[in-house]
Amino acid sequence: MTREEDIRQAVETMRKGGVILYPTDTVWGIGCDATNAEAVARIYKIKQRDDSKAMICLVDSDARLQRYVRNVPNVAWELLDCVDKPTTVILDGAVNLASNLIADDGSIALRITDEPFSKELCYRFQKAVVSTSANISGEPAAQNYCDISQDILDAVDYVCWSRRQEHKPHTPSSIIKLGMDGEVRIIRK
Template identity: 85%
Template sequence: MTREEDIRKAVEVLRKGGVILYPTDTVWGIGCDATNSEAVKRVYDIKQRDDSKALICLVDSDARLQRYIRKVPDVAWQLLDCCDKPTTVILDGAVNLAENLIAEDGSVGIRITQEPFSKELCFRFQKALVSTSANISGEPAAQNYPDIDPKIIEAVDYVCWSRRQEHKPHKPSSIIKLTEDGQVTIIRK
């Protein structure tokens, strides 16, 4: 299967409200349409995760990020410009996303991916994509496809073929919270 076919099939499933497993710029992820609350609920169920613990979103560009944050602070752009590894920013003022994806304080974690497969997937889907590590809550993140629990593979609607053969170390993203009033908190280095 070509990468193009793989992405086309994944997008088809996402548009129907399905849940996919896919390689990201960090670890393997469970993904769905970040604007579809039913799909987001399924991701929480698959991970066996309390829905009070927020999930993050993946987007392909600065422009797409701005569709989901009321006002992106200048410090966020500066931070994203200087990061040399995948970095998720938690920003206030989340909009146009599923309610069960937005934290109680109105914030959401979002990352602009530069990795070719996930970037193309986000571009073709034309929406934010939920991106949470492909593991049962509390278990180690799946760095590579063989690390994914079979229960998760069985629970999703589509498993991407791209990068399944890969065997190399991957780490979750850094996470930095930026508030509208300028406070910066490093959640995960």
């Protein structure tokens, strides 16, 4: 299967409200349409995770990120311009997303991906894609496809073929919370 066919299948699955497993710029992720509350609820169920713990969304560009936050503070752009590893920013004023994806304080965790597969997936889907680690809550994140449990594989609607043979260390993104007042808090290095 070509990468283009793989992405087409994943996009089609998400457009129908399905849940996918896919390689990201960090670890393997469980994903869905970030605007579909039912699909988001399925991911919480698959991960056996409390829905009060917000999940990350991937986007393909600065412009797409701006569609999901009322006002992106300048410090966010400055930070994203200087980081050298995948970095998720938590921003206040989330909009245009499934309500069960938005934290109780109204914030959302977003990451602009530069990894070729996940970037193309987000671009072709034309919306934010949920990106939470492919594991049961509390278990180690799946760095590679071979690390994903059978329970997770069986629970999703489509498993991407791209990068399945890869065997190299991957780590979750850094997470930084940025307040509208300019406050910067490092959540995960």
